[in-house]
Amino acid sequence: MLLDIIITGLINGSTYxxxxxxxxxxxxxxxxxxxxxTAFYMVASYCIYxxxxxxxYHPVLGMLAAVPVVTLLGLITYKLFIDxxxxxxxxxxxxxxxxxxxxxxxxxxxxxxxxxSVPALIGGYFTIFDVKVFYQQLITFVAAxxxxxxxxxxxxxxxxxxxxxxxxxxxEVANLMGMNESRVAMMxxxxxxxxxxxxxxxxxxxxxxxxxMWMHPLIMMMAxxxxxxxxxxxxxxVAAYILGFAEALVVFLIPMGAFLKGSVAxxxxxxxxxxxxxxxxxxxxxxxx
Amino acid sequence: MDLIxxxxxxxxxxxxxxxxxxxxxxxxxxxxxxLLVIPLLTKDPYxxxxxxxxxxxxxxxxxxxxxxxxxxxxxxxxxxFFGVGAYSAATLNQQVHIPPxxxxxxxxxxxxxxxxxxxxxxxxxxxxxxALTTLAFPIIxxxxxxxxxxxxxxxxxxxxxxxxxxxxxxxxxxxxxxxMVLCTIMWKITDSHVGxxxxxxxxxxxxxxxxxxxxxxxxxxxxxxxxxxxxxxxGLYAHFMRIAGPSxxxxxxxxxxxxxxxxxxxxxxxxxxxAVFILFPLMEFxxxxxxxxxxxxxxxxxxxxxYMPEGLLPWxxxxxxxxxxxxxxxxxxxxxxxxxxxxxxx
Numbered sequence: 001m002l003l004d005i006i007i008t009g010l011i012n013g014s015t016y017x018x019x020x021x022x023x024x025x026x027x028x029x030x031x032x033x034x035x036x037x038t039a040f041y042m043v044a045s046y047c048i049y050x051x052x053x054x055x056x057y058h059p060v061l062g063m064l065a066a067v068p069v070v071t072l073l074g075l076i077t078y079k080l081f082i083d084x085x086x087x088x089x090x091x092x093x094x095x096x097x098x099x100x101x102x103x104x105x106x107x108x109x110x111x112x113x114x115x116x117s118v119p120a121l122i123g124g125y126f127t128i129f130d131v132k133v134f135y136q137q138l139i140t141f142v143a144a145x146x147x148x149x150x151x152x153x154x155x156x157x158x159x160x161x162x163x164x165x166x167x168x169x170x171x172e173v174a175n176l177m178g179m180n181e182s183r184v185a186m187m188x189x190x191x192x193x194x195x196x197x198x199x200x201x202x203x204x205x206x207x208x209x210x211x212x213m214w215m216h217p218l219i220m221m222m223a224x225x226x227x228x229x230x231x232x233x234x235x236x237x238v239a240a241y242i243l244g245f246a247e248a249l250v251v252f253l254i255p256m257g258a259f260l261k262g263s264v265a266x267x268x269x270x271x272x273x274x275x276x277x278x279x280x281x282x283x284x285x286x287x288x289x
Numbered sequence: 290m291d292l293i294x295x296x297x298x299x300x301x302x303x304x305x306x307x308x309x310x311x312x313x314x315x316x317x318x319x320x321x322x323x324l325l326v327i328p329l330l331t332k333d334p335y336x337x338x339x340x341x342x343x344x345x346x347x348x349x350x351x352x353x354x355x356x357x358x359x360x361x362x363x364x365x366x367x368x369x370f371f372g373v374g375a376y377s378a379a380t381l382n383q384q385v386h387i388p389p390x391x392x393x394x395x396x397x398x399x400x401x402x403x404x405x406x407x408x409x410x411x412x413x414x415x416x417x418x419x420a421l422t423t424l425a426f427p428i429i430x431x432x433x434x435x436x437x438x439x440x441x442x443x444x445x446x447x448x449x450x451x452x453x454x455x456x457x458x459x460x461x462x463x464x465x466x467x468x469m470v471l472c473t474i475m476w477k478i479t480d481s482h483v484g485x486x487x488x489x490x491x492x493x494x495x496x497x498x499x500x501x502x503x504x505x506x507x508x509x510x511x512x513x514x515x516x517x518x519x520x521x522x523x524g525l526y527a528h529f530m531r532i533a534g535p536s537x538x539x540x541x542x543x544x545x546x547x548x549x550x551x552x553x554x555x556x557x558x559x560x561x562x563x564a565v566f567i568l569f570p571l572m573e574f575x576x577x578x579x580x581x582x583x584x585x586x587x588x589x590x591x592x593x594x595x596y597m598p599e600g601l602l603p604w605x606x607x608x609x610x611x612x613x614x615x616x617x618x619x620x621x622x623x624x625x626x627x628x629x630x631x632x633x634x635x
Contacts, residue, residue, distance in 0.1 A: 033417060035544075081591050088598035094551045095594050097544050102587035109580055215540055219428055222421040230417060256436045263432030266425035270410060273422060277413040 003131040005248045011137055013244025014144035015203050019217055020224040020236040021151065022195035028168030028231040030185040032082065032092055038214035038221060039100040040193050044070045044200030045209045046107055049116050059121055063201040067194055074193030075186070083182075100214065108211040116209040136205050143202045148237070151195070155233065164188055168231055219262060220247075223269045229282020239280060243268065310628060311619060312609045317559070320566075324465050328458045337461045341529060343569045344468035348522035350549040350561035351475050356515035357547075358555035359479055360508055361491030362411075363420035367546050369407065369427040370516045372538035374400040374523025376434075379447040379533035389453050393524035400520025401513045408512035412505055427538040434535055446534025453528050464525060468562075471518055476558045478514065487511060491556075552590060554600025563602045 019038060026034045044066040051062030077099055085091045120136035127133070155161035167174040167184045175181045207213065224243055228235025246268055247261045254260060272280065308314045324344075328337065349371055357364045378396030381387045387395065407426050411419055434441040441447065453460050478484055486507050489497045498504050527533040536542070553564025571589070575582040597604040610619045611634055613627035620628055627634060 027417070033420070081595065084595055085598040090551045090555060091594045091598040094548045095591060097548060098587040098590040098594075101583055102591070105581075105584035105587065109584070219424065219540065222424060226418055226421045259435035260432045263429040263436075266429050269425060270422065270429075273414065273418075274410050277418070279418075 001252060003129060003133075005245070005252050007131075007133060007137055008248035008251070009241070009245035010141055011203075011206065011244075012247055013241035014141055014148075015199055015217065015240075016220050016224045016244055017148060017237050017240035018144055018195055018199040019221040020228070020240050021148070021233055022192040022199075023221055023225055024228075024231055024233060024236050025164065025168075025188050025195075026192045027225070029164055029188040030086070031089070031171075032086070032189075033096065034192070035093070035096040035218065036077075036100040036103065037192070037196050038218040039103040040070050040074055040196040041200040041203075041217065042107065042209075042211065042214040043073065043103055044197035045118075045204040045207075045213065046111060047197075048201060048204050049111070049118050049209050052118055053116075059118060059205070062118075066201050067197045070197030070200070071190055071194040074196075075190055078186070078189045100218075104211045104214065111211070113211055118204045118209065120205040140202045140206060144199075147195070147198055151191075152233070154191075160187060164191075216262065220265065223266055227269045227272055227279055229279030232279070232281040235279055235281030310621070312621060313606055313619075321469065324469075328461055332458065334457050337457050339570055339573050341461055341464040342526075343566055344464040345522050345525045345529065346546075346549070346569060347468050347562040347565040348471050348525075349519055350546050350553070350565045351472050351558050352515045352518035352522065353546045353550050354555055354558055354561045355475050355479065355487075355518065356511050358550065358557070358561075359484065359487040359491060360511045362508060362511065363416070363423075364515075365420045365424035365547065366407075366426045366428075366543050367423075367515075367519060368538050368540070368542035369403055369423075369430060370400040370519035371523035371526070371542060372427060372430065372533075372535075373403040373516075374520030375527035375533040375537045376441065376447070376523075377520075378524035379450055379527045380440075382450050382528070383447055389451055389524075389528045393521055393528065396524040396527075397517050397520030400516040400523065403520075404512040404516030405509065408509045411512075412508055424540070424543065427543060428540065431535055431538045434538065442534075444535060446532050446536075447527075448532040448534075450528055450531045450533070452531065453525070460529065464529065467521070467525065471521065472558065472562055475518060479558055483507070483510070488556075548590060552593065552601060554603040557600075557603065560600055560602045564600075567601070 019041065023034060023037050026032050026037070047066035047069055048059060048062035051057050051065055052059045081099060082092060082095055085095060120134065121139055122135040125132045125134045153161075155165060163174070163179050163184050164187070166177070167179060167181060167188075171181060174184075220243060224236055224239045227243065228237070228239030243265045246265045250261045250264045251257045254264075276282075308318050324340070327340065349367070352370070353364065353367045356362055356367075374393075374396045376396075377399035378389075378392040381392040381395055382389065403426075407423065411422060414422055435443055438444075453463050479487065486497065486502060490504055490507060494504055523537060526537070549564045549568060550561040552568065553562070554560030568586070568589075572582065572586055575585050578585070593601055609622050611622050611624075612619055613630065613632055613634060615632035616627060616630040618627060618629050620634060624634060626632065
């Protein structure tokens with residue numbers, strides 16, 4: 001039981017961390033509340049399903065293909081629909097909602113609403129203290145940690161990372177210092193959607209693929225971002241594991257827990273916000289930024 | 290006799306001098322008249338059903354505008370009010386056997402209570418934080434609804450409520466008249482002293498506080514008012530559909546109202562109403578291609594936003610009416626001089 005909770009919590013937490021950091025990046029740099037973020041995660045899952053079941057290749061190939069495909073799709077839709085209206089915050093908001101609905105409907109038309117699944121990369125499991133641990137769960141967890149580490153290196157050690165961080169801090173001054181703001185925004189959108197695609201790729205063998213699979217992660221991702229503090233990568237990381245473990249605890253310990261998992265996690269978020277309105281690691285925002 | 294003639298004259302001059310001078314006012318006038326005479330022209334139950342639902346959702350969208358458009362408190366969980374209104378009306382009707390004319394307002398009071406409960410923690414948050422936090426509330430409530438099926442009916446909801454009225458036409462008149470009255474009230478609220486405070490809270494909250502106005506109280510008032518109107522629409526919906534189910538609390542419901550309002554143009558009240566009257570029947574029209582319905586809906590929104598990011602109806606209004614540069618009164622676009630101060634229009 002305890003080990004089950006730990007495993008589920010770690011996997012959920014890593015998924016939410018990957019998604020939330022991508023969402024945070026776009027929000028920080030381009031000030032876009034990207035509702036369609038998890039829709040790209042769904043599209044990536046479908047890509048892998050398509051490569052493995054329709055074309056008959058190995059899932060790894062599907063995962064390698066999914067990330068660039070989704071990133072390209074994300075960049076094209078960003079350029080076409082979101083970039084021209086970036087100055088109007090409200091319009092961007094419903095633009096991304098409409099985009100998410102459009103992606104969901106396209107997937108619904110192509111693949112129908114059936115529940116689909118993708119085989120694990122390495123089948124089988126080993127047991128610790130009488131608890132089955134599937135190799136796939138281990139792969140997912142390790143892959144998520146590696147990508148999180150790589151992202152941290154990118155943000156902290158490279159020139160691009162410096163540009164992203166400084167644009168997130170203050171857009172106008174970054175622009176004055178000679179950074180091409182719109183190009184940085186474009187790069188960030190690309191990185192962020194690639195992260196969403198990657199999340200879809202590593203998590204897909206553990207979940208069911210269906211057109212509405214983006215709804216629950218979307219809500220949890222937003223809760224993570226708010227709980228950790230908007231724009232704080234470290235905050236998102238910590239908050240993702242808090243909420244991931246909270247969900248796992250509720251599912252395993254409370255009867256009818258599957259219905260209440262979202263409620264309990266979100267209630268934790270609201271309780272924390274009552275004490276710290278800017279989130280766990282957030283900086284209190286000034287009036288205008 | 291003279292008195293009647295006097296009032297008739299007065300009415301005539303109001304129509305001539307206040308309504309016929311501006312195309313937007315003519316459109317609103319015709320819209321009201323048309324809605325009232327439609328049952329005389331056709332009794333098609335399907336058409337009436339669409340218009341009833343459209344009216345109910347028009348109240349819902351306008352109430353979102355009252356809160357999020359005017360005070361700028363982005364609410365992503367507006368379905369909470371709708372759901373609470375629907376569920377409390379349904380419970381009152383089923384358990385206590387209160388008829389619809391009592392259960393709907395009482396259900397709306399339940400929604401006001403919900404507004405107070407979520408308003409108090411949310412008032413400490415701003416902007417995007419607020420938007421993302423409010424998204425959580427309907428989902429929390431939905432979890433609770435699923436967890437206690439003995440009271441809420443779980444996935445099936447509470448069904449078998451009393452009808453609003455026996456016939457479809459009477460139902461139609463109830464929904465349309467309630468919509469007209471409530472929307473006029475909302476429009477009047479936004480035009481009043483309170484509405485001006487709402488406006489200024491959106492523009493610059495610190496300045497309003499510096500002017501000695503208790504902004505917290507006004508924001509809470511906005512939450513309550515908006516909750517009340519959304520609760521009434523939820524109650525109407527429950528009694529018209531004769532079921533209050535978990536679909537009233539879904540995320541898509543919250544998103545839908547945001548889409549309607551922003552599409553129609555926020556901070557207007559009439560914008561969201563017009564948008565619902567355009568988009569909801571449009572969705573029914575797309576029924577001919579059921580598979581592509583939502584996809585086409587999404588594309589219509591994306592395309593219109595590309596060209597009119599301020600919303601559809603304000604864009605149209607700016608095309609047919611211009612503001613006088615001197616006295617700031619609106620005129621038909623074809624006029625060369627202002628109708629009030631006779632200044633040159635450029």
